[in-house]
Amino acid sequence: MSYTLKTWNDFKNYQSTCYRNYAYASEGLRCMGSTWSVLAPLKGLGEDVYIIGGEPHAASTAGTFPEEAREDISAAEIAGLGFHSCSYLKLFVGEVLRDKIGITDGTIKKGYPKPDLIWTTHLCNLHSKWYQEVSRRLGGIPLYPIDMIGGGNAEKDPKIVKYVCDQMEEGIRWLERVTGREFSDELFIKAARNEIKVLVLWGNICALNMHAPAPLDERRLIALFPPAMVDRTTDQIVRLYEALLKEVQHMVETGQSVVSNQRFRIVYFGLAHTYGHPEIARILRDAGAEIVASVYTFGTTGNFRGFVNGKWSWDPIDPAWVDELDLSSRRDALSALAKIVLSWPTWQGVRSYWALEQMARAMVTQFKADGLLLAPTRTCETDFRNGYIAIQRIFKNQIPTVEYDTETVDVRKMDLPGSKRKTEMFVHLMEAHKKGGA
Amino acid sequence: MKKGSDAIIEHFRHITENTHEYAKSIQEKGQLLAGYMCTHVPEEILYAAGIIPVRILSSHVSQAMTRSYIHETYCSFSHDCAYQGLQHNYDYLDLIVHSSSCIHMAEAFNVWVRFAGFGQKSFLISYPHIIHAKPAGGFIVESFGEFKQFIEKFAKKSITDDDLERAIKVYNHTRRLLKRLWEFLRRDNPPITGPEAATVTLASQVMDKQECNQMLEQLIQRLEAEPGKVPSGVRLMVTGGACDDLRIFNLIEHLNYSTNLIFIDSCTAVRYFWFEVPEDRPDKLEAIVEGLIGRIPCPAKDNVPGTGEKKRFRFIQQFIQDFKPDGVVFLYQRFCSPQSMDVVALKPIVNMLGIPSTELELDTTVPITQFGAQLEALVEIIKREVPFE
Numbered sequence: 001m002s003y004t005l006k007t008w009n010d011f012k013n014y015q016s017t018c019y020r021n022y023a024y025a026s027e028g029l030r031c032m033g034s035t036w037s038v039l040a041p042l043k044g045l046g047e048d049v050y051i052i053g054g055e056p057h058a059a060s061t062a063g064t065f066p067e068e069a070r071e072d073i074s075a076a077e078i079a080g081l082g083f084h085s086c087s088y089l090k091l092f093v094g095e096v097l098r099d100k101i102g103i104t105d106g107t108i109k110k111g112y113p114k115p116d117l118i119w120t121t122h123l124c125n126l127h128s129k130w131y132q133e134v135s136r137r138l139g140g141i142p143l144y145p146i147d148m149i150g151g152g153n154a155e156k157d158p159k160i161v162k163y164v165c166d167q168m169e170e171g172i173r174w175l176e177r178v179t180g181r182e183f184s185d186e187l188f189i190k191a192a193r194n195e196i197k198v199l200v201l202w203g204n205i206c207a208l209n210m211h212a213p214a215p216l217d218e219r220r221l222i223a224l225f226p227p228a229m230v231d232r233t234t235d236q237i238v239r240l241y242e243a244l245l246k247e248v249q250h251m252v253e254t255g256q257s258v259v260s261n262q263r264f265r266i267v268y269f270g271l272a273h274t275y276g277h278p279e280i281a282r283i284l285r286d287a288g289a290e291i292v293a294s295v296y297t298f299g300t301t302g303n304f305r306g307f308v309n310g311k312w313s314w315d316p317i318d319p320a321w322v323d324e325l326d327l328s329s330r331r332d333a334l335s336a337l338a339k340i341v342l343s344w345p346t347w348q349g350v351r352s353y354w355a356l357e358q359m360a361r362a363m364v365t366q367f368k369a370d371g372l373l374l375a376p377t378r379t380c381e382t383d384f385r386n387g388y389i390a391i392q393r394i395f396k397n398q399i400p401t402v403e404y405d406t407e408t409v410d411v412r413k414m415d416l417p418g419s420k421r422k423t424e425m426f427v428h429l430m431e432a433h434k435k436g437g438a
Numbered sequence: 439m440k441k442g443s444d445a446i447i448e449h450f451r452h453i454t455e456n457t458h459e460y461a462k463s464i465q466e467k468g469q470l471l472a473g474y475m476c477t478h479v480p481e482e483i484l485y486a487a488g489i490i491p492v493r494i495l496s497s498h499v500s501q502a503m504t505r506s507y508i509h510e511t512y513c514s515f516s517h518d519c520a521y522q523g524l525q526h527n528y529d530y531l532d533l534i535v536h537s538s539s540c541i542h543m544a545e546a547f548n549v550w551v552r553f554a555g556f557g558q559k560s561f562l563i564s565y566p567h568i569i570h571a572k573p574a575g576g577f578i579v580e581s582f583g584e585f586k587q588f589i590e591k592f593a594k595k596s597i598t599d600d601d602l603e604r605a606i607k608v609y610n611h612t613r614r615l616l617k618r619l620w621e622f623l624r625r626d627n628p629p630i631t632g633p634e635a636a637t638v639t640l641a642s643q644v645m646d647k648q649e650c651n652q653m654l655e656q657l658i659q660r661l662e663a664e665p666g667k668v669p670s671g672v673r674l675m676v677t678g679g680a681c682d683d684l685r686i687f688n689l690i691e692h693l694n695y696s697t698n699l700i701f702i703d704s705c706t707a708v709r710y711f712w713f714e715v716p717e718d719r720p721d722k723l724e725a726i727v728e729g730l731i732g733r734i735p736c737p738a739k740d741n742v743p744g745t746g747e748k749k750r751f752r753f754i755q756q757f758i759q760d761f762k763p764d765g766v767v768f769l770y771q772r773f774c775s776p777q778s779m780d781v782v783a784l785k786p787i788v789n790m791l792g793i794p795s796t797e798l799e800l801d802t803t804v805p806i807t808q809f810g811a812q813l814e815a816l817v818e819i820i821k822r823e824v825p826f827e
Binding site (some may be wrong): 002044080081082084086118122123124125126128129130131132133135140141142143144145146147149154159160162163166167170171178233242333350353376378379381382388389390 | 506507509511538540541542544548552564566567568571572573575576577580581622624727738741743744745746748772773774776778779780782783785827
């Protein structure tokens with residue numbers, strides 16, 4: 001009997017409320033940018049700050065309004081954006097061009113809600129160029145990109161941590177200038193602790209999937225981390241993730257799972273694509289094969305112990321550690337934020353193939369994988385690709401490993417028949433491997 | 439037998455066509471050679487240690503080998519550079535150096551390090567992605583300090599401030615000479631063609647700068663004395679990304695119409711040298727960093743915090759004013775996302791200036807017929823044979 005999550009609706013409501021607040025705010029500050037950024041500094045500007053983030057918004061728009069998403073992407077291409085460019089980017093810019101915004105509650109608001117400022121990051125080649133284009137299209141919105149530089153062990157390099165902190169300090173002064181508001185360190189530090197707490201809590205929740213049966217499946221993992229992407233700085237979101245952690249711990253203690261049939265445990269590398277292509281999920285589901293761990297759903301807004309004595313560990317960080325963090329000054333809080341964000345698994349792997357390989361080895365071992373599915377997204381150049389070739393070589397004699405190209409939100413770029421065939425073959429390989437034949 | 443400036447240009451051309459032969463000839467004289475893949479590498483530090491920096495160039499050979507190493511949606515330049523490593527064409531290099539660049543070239547570097555035998559003779563310089571962030575300068579100085587220490591150990595030689603100052607001056611001299619060369623193209627009837635200037639510039643990136651400077655001095659001296667050799671035609675400016683395939687520049691000047699290639703804004707042409715490092719500064723690394731930050735930015739790193747401005751556009755508008763093109767060719771590698779994002783924003787500016795433009799996406803080989811037709815269509819628009827909208 002499959003378990004039904006009690007906290008599910010609270011998560012969905014939180015996400016939709018954040019978007020509604022942004023879309024319909026008549027007062028306060030609307031802030032846009034990659035939510036793959038440190039968000040707490042925005043909250044130093046007051047309690048009426050509403051955030052919209054590029055990646056989660058594009059992903060949920062594609063999930064909620066597939067037809068609209070296609071129109072958005074076409075509109076962006078007609079306006080000149082390249083066919084090969086990031087499809088999240090094109091969907092997001094497409095909404096700006098079509099002067100409307102879709103919200104996860106299923107409503108579409110006409111008239112694009114113009115942000116007061118853009119606060120974002122730069123890591124891949126397009127990350128901040130995305131918002132340069134949005135800023136230009138909306139008549140010149142003030143934009144502050146933060147170079148997160150990234151790479152394996154970046155959070156342990158004082159030079160990189162200082163660089164990121166210095167940019168954020170400068171950014172806070174910029175926020176004061178462009179908004180005319182006084183920055184509250186008290187509000188900022190409170191938001192910073194919440195932000196770090198949510199990242200650690202999500203890491204704890206994901207780590208529980210080491211158990212068999214894994215309490216959560218990919219469908220839930222994909223849906224449960226975006227609220228942390230949308231706004232992870234509030235007291236409410238901390239309470240939600242604390243409640244979810246308790247619930248999932250209880251599931252583990254009682255041997256329950258949202259998916260009862262788990263014959264094969266899959267480790268997945270790549271941006272999540274099964275929400276846009278449920279056909280793939282169905283093949284796996286029918287065979288009792290479940291994606292129990294993925295760098296993307298775990299590591300985009302989640303933290304783990306990471307590199308310990310040169311080896312990666314997916315063990316969780318004790319949430320009590322966050323309560324004891326010394327965040328008594330602005331610099332302390334910025335430094336803690338820089339370190340936690342730089343140690344996100346997704347960022348560790350983008351520019352460091354060796355970090356990615358270590359993560360893969362640890363994930364396969366710790367999550368007891370029966371198979372490894374590698375699915376790079378065609379339009380995402382940061383999609384951990386620099387490790388895929390080596391990862392295939394590492395695991396080729398250990399567990400069935402399959403790779404195919406995917407696409408997050410642009411269905412035109414997904415070779416669905418080919419991917420389905422490979423997925424079916426993958427299932428057969430795992431079956432044979434289990435019987436000792438492959 | 440060519441004479442005058444043509445003979446010197448021919449010598450430069452020979453070097454671009456025989457880069458390995460040239461590099462090996464330097465090595466035979468006892469020089470250490472370091473390959474580099476991105477122009478954010480501080481060549482002066484290598485040069486100060488007595489190492490000759492050699493830019494890794496592609497071969498434009500159709501191949502499928504790198505598809506097993508780099509994703510197919512990375513640009514052909516990165517694939518081709520990775521291919522050079524996998525084919526062991528550069529095995530003679532003593533070192534390969536890279537600075538955190540766009541992800542595509544970073545991946546080409548990774549291929550060399552992991553699969554082409556350069557694991558123990560490589561260095562990656564940590565370099566910012568937002569070049570105009572206020573703290574970026576300090577960060578690069580620290581990174582270059584680490585690089586300098588590595589090079590000192592590698593070359594078994596300490597690099598003094600005097601060594602660095604000498605290198606800065608040699609490199610600045612190259613930059614000034616190359617700038618003078620390209621400024622000939624501002625004239626109506628220049629003594630050198632755009633493709634020739636591109637050839638010389640590309641050669642300079644693989645040469646010992648002292649030898650390069652001597653040849654450049656002689657070339658400029660002769661060009662100053664020679665009459666113009668290029669009949670006035672439609673003036674075309676190229677702006678875009680890395681392109682070491684000189685055939686495309688020759689094509690621009692060999693259409694069915696009379697055309698002149700008068701400027702190339704790319705990291706394999708003027709972006710390579712159109713800046714100077716301040717001389718006689720007490721802190722040499724700071725001076726090098728100041729020079730690199732002030733250069734025409736690579737689109738992958740061009741975003742001014744606070745405004746989101748693309749500084750490169752200011753340079754391009756200045757070049758348009760100075761070189762007076764009749765048309766602009768946006769030339770960039772297919773899959774190079776920063777370039778294509780810039781073109782979207784740059785096109786309206788060029789349009790506003792009343793300058794027609796066209797876009798060419800580069801791949802491993804140049805589709806001569808297709809590009810030729812596109813370029814001729816552009817010329818026809820410029821000549822008002824078809825309407826410009």
